Amino acid sequence: MAYTLKMRLWRGDRSGGDLQDFDVEVEAGEVVLDAIHRVQATQAGDLAVRWNCKAGKCGSCSAEVNGRPRLMCMTRLSDYDPSETITVTPMRTFPVIRDLVTDVSYNYEKAKELPYAELPPRDADGKRRMMQEDVDRGQEFRKCIECFLCQNTCHVVRDHDGNKKNFAGPRFFLRYAELDMHPLDTVDRRRVTREQAGLGYCNITKCCTEVCPEGIHITDNAIIPMKERVADRTYDPLVWLGNKIGIRDKDRDSRAEL
Amino acid sequence: MTTGVHGPTRARIEAKTLRTDRWWVSPLTTFVVFFAFVVYATIRAFQGSHYYSKPYLSPFYSPCLGDCVKGSSDFGQPFHWWPLSAALLVLIFPLGFRLTCYYYRKAYFRGFWLSPPACAVAEPHKAYTGETRLPLILNNIHRYFWYAAVVIALVLTYDAILAFGPAEGESSGIHMGLGTVVFLVNVVLIWLYTLSCHSCRHIVGGKLRHFSKHPVRYRMWTWVSKQNERHALYAWLSLFSVALADLYVLLLASGTFSDPRFF
Numbered sequence: 001m002a003y004t005l006k007m008r009l010w011r012g013d014r015s016g017g018d019l020q021d022f023d024v025e026v027e028a029g030e031v032v033l034d035a036i037h038r039v040q041a042t043q044a045g046d047l048a049v050r051w052n053c054k055a056g057k058c059g060s061c062s063a064e065v066n067g068r069p070r071l072m073c074m075t076r077l078s079d080y081d082p083s084e085t086i087t088v089t090p091m092r093t094f095p096v097i098r099d100l101v102t103d104v105s106y107n108y109e110k111a112k113e114l115p116y117a118e119l120p121p122r123d124a125d126g127k128r129r130m131m132q133e134d135v136d137r138g139q140e141f142r143k144c145i146e147c148f149l150c151q152n153t154c155h156v157v158r159d160h161d162g163n164k165k166n167f168a169g170p171r172f173f174l175r176y177a178e179l180d181m182h183p184l185d186t187v188d189r190r191r192v193t194r195e196q197a198g199l200g201y202c203n204i205t206k207c208c209t210e211v212c213p214e215g216i217h218i219t220d221n222a223i224i225p226m227k228e229r230v231a232d233r234t235y236d237p238l239v240w241l242g243n244k245i246g247i248r249d250k251d252r253d254s255r256a257e258l
Numbered sequence: 259m260t261t262g263v264h265g266p267t268r269a270r271i272e273a274k275t276l277r278t279d280r281w282w283v284s285p286l287t288t289f290v291v292f293f294a295f296v297v298y299a300t301i302r303a304f305q306g307s308h309y310y311s312k313p314y315l316s317p318f319y320s321p322c323l324g325d326c327v328k329g330s331s332d333f334g335q336p337f338h339w340w341p342l343s344a345a346l347l348v349l350i351f352p353l354g355f356r357l358t359c360y361y362y363r364k365a366y367f368r369g370f371w372l373s374p375p376a377c378a379v380a381e382p383h384k385a386y387t388g389e390t391r392l393p394l395i396l397n398n399i400h401r402y403f404w405y406a407a408v409v410i411a412l413v414l415t416y417d418a419i420l421a422f423g424p425a426e427g428e429s430s431g432i433h434m435g436l437g438t439v440v441f442l443v444n445v446v447l448i449w450l451y452t453l454s455c456h457s458c459r460h461i462v463g464g465k466l467r468h469f470s471k472h473p474v475r476y477r478m479w480t481w482v483s484k485q486n487e488r489h490a491l492y493a494w495l496s497l498f499s500v501a502l503a504d505l506y507v508l509l510l511a512s513g514t515f516s517d518p519r520f521f
Binding site for chain 1 (some may be wrong): 261267268276338360363366373374377378379387388396413460464468471474476487
Protein backbone atom coordinates (compact mmCIF):
# COMPACT_ATOMS: atom_id res chain seq x y z
CA MET A 1 0.00 0.00 0.00
CA ALA A 2 1.52 3.29 -1.08
CA TYR A 3 0.97 6.48 0.86
CA THR A 4 2.42 9.95 1.17
CA LEU A 5 4.79 10.26 4.08
CA LYS A 6 5.45 13.59 5.72
CA MET A 7 9.14 13.99 6.54
CA ARG A 8 11.19 16.71 8.19
CA LEU A 9 14.87 16.52 7.35
CA TRP A 10 17.65 18.63 8.80
CA ARG A 11 19.50 20.41 6.03
CA GLY A 12 22.50 22.62 6.48
CA ASP A 13 26.11 22.62 7.51
CA ARG A 14 28.29 23.99 10.30
CA SER A 15 27.33 27.57 9.48
CA GLY A 16 23.63 26.87 10.07
CA GLY A 17 20.61 24.97 8.88
CA ASP A 18 17.07 23.99 9.74
CA LEU A 19 14.41 21.31 9.43
CA GLN A 20 12.77 21.22 6.01
CA ASP A 21 9.47 19.54 5.15
CA PHE A 22 9.09 16.96 2.40
CA ASP A 23 6.13 14.89 1.20
CA VAL A 24 7.34 11.64 -0.28
CA GLU A 25 5.59 8.58 -1.75
CA VAL A 26 6.49 5.40 0.13
CA GLU A 27 5.47 1.74 -0.05
CA ALA A 28 4.57 -0.75 2.64
CA GLY A 29 7.65 -2.60 3.89
CA GLU A 30 10.06 0.27 3.29
CA VAL A 31 12.48 1.73 5.78
CA VAL A 32 13.43 5.33 6.58
CA LEU A 33 16.51 5.13 4.36
CA ASP A 34 14.27 4.21 1.36
CA ALA A 35 12.26 7.36 1.95
CA ILE A 36 15.43 9.44 2.24
CA HIS A 37 16.71 8.01 -1.03
CA ARG A 38 13.42 8.87 -2.73
CA VAL A 39 13.64 12.45 -1.49
CA GLN A 40 17.18 12.55 -2.82
CA ALA A 41 16.12 11.11 -6.20
CA THR A 42 13.03 13.25 -6.74
CA GLN A 43 13.22 16.46 -4.71
CA ALA A 44 16.64 17.23 -3.28
CA GLY A 45 19.44 15.85 -5.41
CA ASP A 46 22.08 17.43 -3.23
CA LEU A 47 20.85 15.90 0.06
CA ALA A 48 23.92 14.48 1.80
CA VAL A 49 23.45 11.10 3.46
CA ARG A 50 26.01 8.43 4.31
CA TRP A 51 24.97 4.84 3.66
CA ASN A 52 26.34 1.63 2.29
CA CYS A 53 24.95 -1.87 2.90
CA LYS A 54 21.27 -1.20 3.69
CA ALA A 55 21.34 -4.35 5.78
CA GLY A 56 22.26 -3.10 9.25
CA LYS A 57 25.82 -4.37 9.03
CA CYS A 58 28.01 -1.54 7.78
CA GLY A 59 27.07 1.00 10.44
CA SER A 60 27.05 3.93 8.01
CA CYS A 61 23.50 5.30 8.08
CA SER A 62 23.36 6.30 11.76
CA ALA A 63 21.06 9.25 12.39
CA GLU A 64 18.34 10.35 14.77
CA VAL A 65 14.80 9.43 13.81
CA ASN A 66 12.19 11.33 15.81
CA GLY A 67 14.98 12.16 18.22
CA ARG A 68 16.08 8.55 18.75
CA PRO A 69 19.51 7.36 17.60
CA ARG A 70 18.85 4.69 14.96
CA LEU A 71 20.20 3.08 11.83
CA MET A 72 17.98 4.50 9.07
CA CYS A 73 18.13 1.24 7.15
CA MET A 74 16.78 -0.72 10.11
CA THR A 75 13.96 1.65 11.00
CA ARG A 76 10.75 0.42 9.44
CA LEU A 77 8.13 2.93 8.32
CA SER A 78 5.47 0.48 9.51
CA ASP A 79 6.55 1.24 13.10
CA TYR A 80 5.06 4.72 12.65
CA ASP A 81 1.51 5.80 12.01
CA PRO A 82 1.16 6.78 8.30
CA SER A 83 -0.16 10.19 9.38
CA GLU A 84 2.86 10.83 11.61
CA THR A 85 5.62 13.18 10.52
CA ILE A 86 9.02 11.50 10.71
CA THR A 87 11.86 13.83 11.62
CA VAL A 88 15.40 12.82 10.68
CA THR A 89 18.46 14.72 11.87
CA PRO A 90 22.16 13.94 11.87
CA MET A 91 23.72 12.53 15.04
CA ARG A 92 23.86 15.45 17.44
CA THR A 93 27.05 14.52 19.28
CA PHE A 94 29.45 14.84 16.37
CA PRO A 95 30.36 17.92 14.31
CA VAL A 96 28.04 18.20 11.35
CA ILE A 97 29.54 18.20 7.84
CA ARG A 98 26.41 18.60 5.76
CA ASP A 99 22.76 17.54 6.05
CA LEU A 100 22.70 14.07 7.62
CA VAL A 101 26.45 13.50 7.48
CA THR A 102 28.64 14.07 10.54
CA ASP A 103 32.35 13.98 11.23
CA VAL A 104 32.90 10.89 13.38
CA SER A 105 36.70 11.19 13.54
CA TYR A 106 36.54 11.53 17.36
CA ASN A 107 35.96 7.79 17.39
CA TYR A 108 38.98 7.03 15.23
CA GLU A 109 41.14 9.15 17.50
CA LYS A 110 39.94 7.12 20.49
CA ALA A 111 40.63 3.89 18.60
CA LYS A 112 44.23 4.99 18.07
CA GLU A 113 44.72 5.49 21.82
CA LEU A 114 43.72 1.91 22.55
CA PRO A 115 46.68 -0.40 23.28
CA TYR A 116 46.54 -3.35 20.94
CA ALA A 117 46.66 -7.03 21.99
CA GLU A 118 50.10 -8.46 22.66
CA LEU A 119 50.01 -12.21 22.38
CA PRO A 120 52.55 -14.71 23.78
CA PRO A 121 54.70 -16.88 21.48
CA ARG A 122 52.86 -19.58 19.56
CA ASP A 123 52.77 -23.21 20.67
CA ALA A 124 55.45 -25.58 19.29
CA ASP A 125 53.19 -26.56 16.39
CA GLY A 126 52.78 -22.93 15.36
CA LYS A 127 49.24 -22.58 16.71
CA ARG A 128 47.58 -20.63 19.46
CA ARG A 129 44.95 -22.36 21.54
CA MET A 130 41.97 -20.87 23.32
CA MET A 131 38.93 -22.60 24.82
CA GLN A 132 35.52 -21.54 23.53
CA GLU A 133 34.19 -20.60 26.98
CA ASP A 134 37.18 -18.27 27.38
CA VAL A 135 36.35 -16.29 24.25
CA ASP A 136 32.54 -16.27 24.41
CA ARG A 137 32.41 -12.92 26.17
CA GLY A 138 34.73 -11.21 23.70
CA GLN A 139 32.81 -12.62 20.75
CA GLU A 140 29.67 -10.80 21.84
CA PHE A 141 31.62 -7.54 21.64
CA ARG A 142 32.91 -8.49 18.20
CA LYS A 143 29.38 -8.06 16.84
CA CYS A 144 29.95 -4.30 17.01
CA ILE A 145 29.48 -2.69 13.56
CA GLU A 146 30.93 0.67 14.63
CA CYS A 147 27.82 2.65 13.83
CA PHE A 148 28.76 4.90 16.80
CA LEU A 149 25.16 5.23 17.93
CA CYS A 150 26.31 4.37 21.45
CA GLN A 151 28.95 7.09 21.29
CA ASN A 152 26.32 9.48 19.96
CA THR A 153 23.78 8.82 22.68
CA CYS A 154 26.25 8.83 25.59
CA HIS A 155 25.49 11.99 27.55
CA VAL A 156 29.09 12.20 28.82
CA VAL A 157 30.17 13.56 25.43
CA ARG A 158 26.80 14.43 23.90
CA ASP A 159 26.13 17.06 26.55
CA HIS A 160 29.71 17.96 27.44
CA ASP A 161 32.14 18.56 24.59
CA GLY A 162 34.99 19.06 27.04
CA ASN A 163 34.84 15.42 28.12
CA LYS A 164 35.78 14.16 24.66
CA LYS A 165 39.45 14.57 25.50
CA ASN A 166 39.27 12.27 28.52
CA PHE A 167 36.56 9.81 27.60
CA ALA A 168 36.80 6.98 25.08
CA GLY A 169 33.09 6.07 25.13
CA PRO A 170 31.10 2.85 25.22
CA ARG A 171 32.24 1.50 21.85
CA PHE A 172 35.82 1.49 23.10
CA PHE A 173 34.97 0.18 26.56
CA LEU A 174 33.78 -2.87 24.63
CA ARG A 175 37.26 -3.15 23.21
CA TYR A 176 39.06 -2.56 26.51
CA ALA A 177 36.84 -5.21 28.10
CA GLU A 178 37.33 -7.65 25.24
CA LEU A 179 41.10 -7.44 25.60
CA ASP A 180 41.03 -7.60 29.39
CA MET A 181 38.96 -10.79 29.14
CA HIS A 182 41.19 -12.19 26.39
CA PRO A 183 42.65 -15.54 27.50
CA LEU A 184 46.03 -14.97 25.82
CA ASP A 185 46.70 -11.24 25.86
CA THR A 186 49.64 -10.26 28.05
CA VAL A 187 48.75 -6.64 28.79
CA ASP A 188 46.95 -5.35 31.87
CA ARG A 189 44.82 -2.42 30.69
CA ARG A 190 42.99 -1.61 33.91
CA ARG A 191 45.02 1.47 34.71
CA VAL A 192 44.71 2.97 31.23
CA THR A 193 41.00 2.14 31.15
CA ARG A 194 40.55 4.34 34.20
CA GLU A 195 43.10 7.07 33.55
CA GLN A 196 43.22 7.35 29.78
CA ALA A 197 39.84 6.04 28.62
CA GLY A 198 37.93 7.69 31.48
CA LEU A 199 35.82 4.76 32.58
CA GLY A 200 34.91 6.65 35.76
CA TYR A 201 32.92 9.17 33.73
CA CYS A 202 30.33 6.52 32.91
CA ASN A 203 27.41 6.63 35.34
CA ILE A 204 25.72 3.44 34.10
CA THR A 205 22.62 5.06 32.61
CA LYS A 206 22.63 2.36 29.92
CA CYS A 207 21.66 4.48 26.93
CA CYS A 208 24.46 2.85 24.91
CA THR A 209 22.83 -0.53 25.48
CA GLU A 210 19.40 0.85 24.60
CA VAL A 211 20.46 2.10 21.17
CA CYS A 212 22.83 -0.69 20.10
CA PRO A 213 21.42 -2.13 16.84
CA GLU A 214 23.37 -5.34 17.41
CA GLY A 215 21.82 -5.85 20.85
CA ILE A 216 25.21 -5.99 22.58
CA HIS A 217 24.85 -5.74 26.35
CA ILE A 218 27.44 -2.97 26.46
CA THR A 219 26.79 -1.86 30.03
CA ASP A 220 26.18 -5.18 31.76
CA ASN A 221 28.77 -7.26 29.95
CA ALA A 222 31.55 -4.78 29.21
CA ILE A 223 31.40 -1.52 31.15
CA ILE A 224 30.35 -2.87 34.55
CA PRO A 225 32.78 -5.83 34.44
CA MET A 226 35.53 -3.32 33.56
CA LYS A 227 34.46 -1.08 36.45
CA GLU A 228 34.74 -4.09 38.74
CA ARG A 229 38.18 -4.95 37.35
CA VAL A 230 39.31 -1.37 37.85
CA ALA A 231 37.91 -1.52 41.40
CA ASP A 232 40.06 -4.65 41.96
CA ARG A 233 43.15 -2.73 41.00
CA THR A 234 42.46 0.71 42.42
CA TYR A 235 39.64 0.84 44.95
CA ASP A 236 39.68 -2.44 46.86
CA PRO A 237 41.99 -2.41 49.91
CA LEU A 238 41.55 -6.15 50.44
CA VAL A 239 42.83 -6.95 46.95
CA TRP A 240 45.73 -4.54 47.54
CA LEU A 241 46.54 -6.20 50.86
CA GLY A 242 46.31 -9.65 49.27
CA ASN A 243 48.85 -8.61 46.64
CA LYS A 244 51.16 -7.16 49.31
CA ILE A 245 51.23 -10.32 51.41
CA GLY A 246 51.54 -12.62 48.44
CA ILE A 247 47.97 -13.92 48.04
CA ARG A 248 47.88 -13.13 44.37
CA ASP A 249 45.20 -13.54 41.77
CA LYS A 250 47.08 -16.06 39.64
CA ASP A 251 44.68 -15.65 36.75
CA ARG A 252 46.36 -12.33 35.95
CA ASP A 253 49.93 -13.42 36.59
CA SER A 254 51.09 -13.34 32.97
CA ARG A 255 49.99 -9.73 32.48
CA ALA A 256 52.16 -6.64 32.51
CA GLU A 257 50.57 -3.32 33.37
CA LEU A 258 50.74 -0.52 30.85
CA MET B 259 30.51 29.01 25.55
CA THR B 260 27.55 26.81 24.75
CA THR B 261 28.44 23.15 24.61
CA GLY B 262 26.55 19.93 24.24
CA VAL B 263 23.89 19.59 21.55
CA HIS B 264 23.89 23.37 21.11
CA GLY B 265 27.67 23.53 20.66
CA PRO B 266 29.12 25.48 17.72
CA THR B 267 30.05 22.44 15.60
CA ARG B 268 26.82 20.51 16.05
CA ALA B 269 23.82 20.55 13.72
CA ARG B 270 21.92 23.68 14.74
CA ILE B 271 18.67 22.44 16.27
CA GLU B 272 16.91 24.41 18.97
CA ALA B 273 15.04 21.57 20.70
CA LYS B 274 16.88 19.76 23.48
CA THR B 275 15.32 16.59 22.16
CA LEU B 276 13.15 15.71 19.18
CA ARG B 277 11.80 12.58 20.82
CA THR B 278 8.05 12.30 20.37
CA ASP B 279 7.43 9.35 22.71
CA ARG B 280 6.63 9.77 26.39
CA TRP B 281 10.26 9.49 27.49
CA TRP B 282 9.52 11.31 30.76
CA VAL B 283 7.22 8.57 32.11
CA SER B 284 10.03 6.28 33.23
CA PRO B 285 12.19 8.82 35.14
CA LEU B 286 9.07 10.39 36.67
CA THR B 287 7.82 7.00 37.87
CA THR B 288 11.23 6.24 39.33
CA PHE B 289 11.31 9.58 41.11
CA VAL B 290 7.82 9.29 42.58
CA VAL B 291 8.15 5.69 43.76
CA PHE B 292 11.68 6.01 45.16
CA PHE B 293 10.87 9.29 46.85
CA ALA B 294 7.79 7.74 48.45
CA PHE B 295 9.92 4.82 49.66
CA VAL B 296 12.58 7.12 51.09
CA VAL B 297 9.95 9.14 52.97
CA TYR B 298 8.28 6.01 54.33
CA ALA B 299 11.57 4.32 55.26
CA THR B 300 12.88 7.47 56.96
CA ILE B 301 9.76 7.84 59.09
CA ARG B 302 9.80 4.17 60.04
CA ALA B 303 13.53 4.11 60.73
CA PHE B 304 13.34 7.05 63.13
CA GLN B 305 10.05 5.95 64.70
CA GLY B 306 11.73 3.40 66.99
CA SER B 307 8.47 1.64 67.82
CA HIS B 308 5.93 -0.83 66.36
CA TYR B 309 8.67 -2.91 64.76
CA TYR B 310 8.06 -6.22 66.51
CA SER B 311 5.00 -8.36 66.82
CA LYS B 312 5.84 -11.86 67.87
CA PRO B 313 7.13 -13.74 65.89
CA TYR B 314 7.68 -11.03 63.26
CA LEU B 315 10.52 -8.52 63.39
CA SER B 316 10.46 -5.72 60.81
CA PRO B 317 13.26 -6.11 58.22
CA PHE B 318 14.12 -2.43 58.80
CA TYR B 319 15.16 -3.30 62.35
CA SER B 320 16.77 -6.68 61.81
CA PRO B 321 19.10 -7.60 63.45
CA CYS B 322 17.85 -5.51 66.37
CA LEU B 323 21.11 -4.59 68.10
CA GLY B 324 20.08 -1.53 70.13
CA ASP B 325 17.83 -1.16 73.11
CA CYS B 326 15.07 -3.18 71.44
CA VAL B 327 11.75 -4.47 72.78
CA LYS B 328 11.69 -7.83 74.55
CA GLY B 329 12.02 -10.86 72.28
CA SER B 330 13.19 -8.92 69.21
CA SER B 331 16.96 -9.15 69.72
CA ASP B 332 18.02 -12.58 68.46
CA PHE B 333 21.65 -11.55 68.27
CA GLY B 334 21.97 -9.73 71.60
CA GLN B 335 22.05 -6.00 72.22
CA PRO B 336 25.70 -4.95 71.84
CA PHE B 337 24.55 -1.39 71.15
CA HIS B 338 22.04 -1.13 74.00
CA TRP B 339 23.53 2.28 74.83
CA TRP B 340 22.55 3.62 71.42
CA PRO B 341 20.15 6.49 72.10
CA LEU B 342 18.40 6.56 68.73
CA SER B 343 16.29 4.06 66.83
CA ALA B 344 17.91 0.63 66.44
CA ALA B 345 17.04 0.67 62.75
CA LEU B 346 19.67 3.33 62.13
CA LEU B 347 22.39 0.87 63.19
CA VAL B 348 21.64 -1.61 60.43
CA LEU B 349 19.80 0.28 57.68
CA ILE B 350 23.03 1.92 56.56
CA PHE B 351 24.10 -1.40 55.01
CA PRO B 352 21.09 -2.19 52.80
CA LEU B 353 20.84 1.53 52.05
CA GLY B 354 24.50 1.64 51.00
CA PHE B 355 24.03 -1.54 48.96
CA ARG B 356 21.17 0.01 47.02
CA LEU B 357 22.74 3.45 46.68
CA THR B 358 25.88 1.99 45.09
CA CYS B 359 23.99 -0.68 43.09
CA TYR B 360 24.60 -0.50 39.36
CA TYR B 361 20.86 -0.60 38.65
CA TYR B 362 19.94 2.05 41.19
CA ARG B 363 22.70 4.25 39.84
CA LYS B 364 20.97 4.22 36.48
CA ALA B 365 17.63 4.88 38.13
CA TYR B 366 18.64 7.80 40.31
CA PHE B 367 20.98 9.40 37.80
CA ARG B 368 18.05 9.47 35.39
CA GLY B 369 15.11 10.04 37.75
CA PHE B 370 16.65 12.34 40.35
CA TRP B 371 19.71 13.96 38.82
CA LEU B 372 18.46 14.06 35.19
CA SER B 373 21.89 13.11 34.01
CA PRO B 374 20.45 12.34 31.51
CA PRO B 375 16.67 12.19 32.12
CA ALA B 376 16.36 9.80 29.16
CA CYS B 377 18.48 8.71 26.21
CA ALA B 378 19.16 11.50 23.70
CA VAL B 379 17.45 14.06 25.94
CA ALA B 380 19.85 16.85 26.89
CA GLU B 381 20.68 17.09 30.57
CA PRO B 382 20.40 20.43 32.38
CA HIS B 383 23.88 20.42 33.97
CA LYS B 384 26.71 22.51 32.60
CA ALA B 385 29.54 20.35 33.92
CA TYR B 386 29.86 16.63 34.44
CA THR B 387 32.58 14.51 36.03
CA GLY B 388 30.64 11.30 36.54
CA GLU B 389 32.05 8.94 39.12
CA THR B 390 35.59 10.28 39.02
CA ARG B 391 35.37 12.41 42.19
CA LEU B 392 33.97 12.34 45.69
CA PRO B 393 31.33 11.45 46.64
CA LEU B 394 30.30 9.45 43.56
CA ILE B 395 33.69 7.75 43.31
CA LEU B 396 32.57 5.84 46.41
CA ASN B 397 30.25 3.85 44.16
CA ASN B 398 33.36 1.78 43.47
CA ILE B 399 33.09 0.14 46.90
CA HIS B 400 29.80 -1.52 45.98
CA ARG B 401 31.33 -4.94 46.64
CA TYR B 402 31.80 -4.14 50.34
CA PHE B 403 28.13 -3.29 50.67
CA TRP B 404 27.42 -6.54 48.85
CA TYR B 405 29.35 -8.48 51.52
CA ALA B 406 27.23 -6.72 54.17
CA ALA B 407 24.07 -7.38 52.16
CA VAL B 408 24.81 -11.12 52.20
CA VAL B 409 25.04 -11.01 56.00
CA ILE B 410 21.77 -9.05 56.20
CA ALA B 411 20.12 -11.56 53.84
CA LEU B 412 21.25 -14.40 56.12
CA VAL B 413 19.74 -12.60 59.12
CA LEU B 414 16.48 -12.03 57.24
CA THR B 415 16.46 -15.73 56.34
CA TYR B 416 16.73 -16.51 60.05
CA ASP B 417 13.85 -14.09 60.67
CA ALA B 418 11.78 -15.85 58.02
CA ILE B 419 12.39 -19.17 59.81
CA LEU B 420 11.40 -17.58 63.13
CA ALA B 421 8.22 -16.38 61.42
CA PHE B 422 7.09 -20.01 61.63
CA GLY B 423 7.18 -19.66 65.41
CA PRO B 424 4.25 -19.09 67.77
CA ALA B 425 2.45 -15.78 68.02
CA GLU B 426 1.47 -14.35 71.40
CA GLY B 427 -0.65 -16.91 73.25
CA GLU B 428 0.02 -19.82 70.88
CA SER B 429 1.58 -23.11 71.95
CA SER B 430 5.22 -23.71 71.08
CA GLY B 431 5.97 -25.50 67.80
CA ILE B 432 5.52 -24.68 64.15
CA HIS B 433 2.83 -22.20 63.20
CA MET B 434 2.08 -20.16 60.17
CA GLY B 435 0.20 -16.98 59.41
CA LEU B 436 -0.15 -14.51 56.56
CA GLY B 437 2.90 -12.72 57.98
CA THR B 438 4.97 -15.87 57.48
CA VAL B 439 4.11 -15.77 53.77
CA VAL B 440 4.99 -12.06 53.59
CA PHE B 441 8.36 -12.74 55.24
CA LEU B 442 9.08 -15.74 53.01
CA VAL B 443 8.32 -13.84 49.80
CA ASN B 444 10.43 -10.93 51.03
CA VAL B 445 13.47 -13.03 51.85
CA VAL B 446 13.33 -14.85 48.50
CA LEU B 447 13.22 -11.52 46.65
CA ILE B 448 16.02 -10.11 48.81
CA TRP B 449 18.20 -13.13 47.98
CA LEU B 450 17.42 -12.86 44.26
CA TYR B 451 18.31 -9.17 44.32
CA THR B 452 21.50 -9.79 46.31
CA LEU B 453 22.73 -12.74 44.24
CA SER B 454 21.96 -11.11 40.90
CA CYS B 455 24.24 -8.18 41.80
CA HIS B 456 26.92 -7.18 39.27
CA SER B 457 29.62 -7.27 41.97
CA CYS B 458 28.51 -10.79 42.92
CA ARG B 459 28.80 -11.74 39.25
CA HIS B 460 32.34 -10.39 39.21
CA ILE B 461 33.37 -12.05 42.47
CA VAL B 462 32.01 -15.54 41.71
CA GLY B 463 33.75 -15.75 38.36
CA GLY B 464 33.51 -12.65 36.18
CA LYS B 465 36.96 -11.48 37.21
CA LEU B 466 38.56 -14.57 35.65
CA ARG B 467 39.89 -14.66 32.13
CA HIS B 468 40.14 -18.45 31.95
CA PHE B 469 36.73 -19.93 32.68
CA SER B 470 38.05 -23.22 31.28
CA LYS B 471 40.39 -23.58 34.26
CA HIS B 472 37.66 -22.90 36.84
CA PRO B 473 34.60 -24.98 35.83
CA VAL B 474 32.74 -24.58 39.15
CA ARG B 475 33.15 -20.81 39.20
CA TYR B 476 32.16 -20.72 35.51
CA ARG B 477 28.90 -22.51 36.36
CA MET B 478 28.27 -20.12 39.23
CA TRP B 479 29.01 -17.13 36.98
CA THR B 480 26.64 -18.52 34.34
CA TRP B 481 23.84 -18.84 36.89
CA VAL B 482 24.44 -15.37 38.35
CA SER B 483 24.60 -13.93 34.82
CA LYS B 484 21.13 -15.32 34.10
CA GLN B 485 19.76 -13.77 37.27
CA ASN B 486 21.68 -10.58 36.58
CA GLU B 487 19.53 -9.95 33.49
CA ARG B 488 16.61 -9.45 35.89
CA HIS B 489 18.54 -7.43 38.46
CA ALA B 490 16.41 -4.30 37.90
CA LEU B 491 13.21 -6.30 38.31
CA TYR B 492 14.45 -7.83 41.55
CA ALA B 493 15.54 -4.38 42.73
CA TRP B 494 11.99 -3.09 42.36
CA LEU B 495 10.23 -6.19 43.69
CA SER B 496 12.45 -6.45 46.77
CA LEU B 497 12.00 -2.73 47.44
CA PHE B 498 8.24 -3.25 47.54
CA SER B 499 8.45 -6.50 49.51
CA VAL B 500 10.69 -5.09 52.22
CA ALA B 501 8.40 -2.06 52.64
CA LEU B 502 5.37 -4.35 52.68
CA ALA B 503 6.92 -6.63 55.32
CA ASP B 504 7.65 -3.61 57.50
CA LEU B 505 4.17 -2.17 56.97
CA TYR B 506 2.68 -5.53 57.89
CA VAL B 507 4.57 -5.56 61.19
CA LEU B 508 3.54 -1.94 61.82
CA LEU B 509 -0.13 -2.84 61.34
CA LEU B 510 0.19 -5.85 63.67
CA ALA B 511 2.20 -4.07 66.36
CA SER B 512 -0.10 -1.07 66.39
CA GLY B 513 -3.16 -3.31 66.69
CA THR B 514 -4.64 -2.07 63.41
CA PHE B 515 -4.73 -5.55 61.93
CA SER B 516 -4.46 -9.05 63.32
CA ASP B 517 -2.45 -11.72 61.59
CA PRO B 518 -4.66 -14.40 59.97
CA ARG B 519 -3.24 -17.68 61.30
CA PHE B 520 -3.29 -20.82 59.12
CA PHE B 521 -2.21 -23.28 61.82
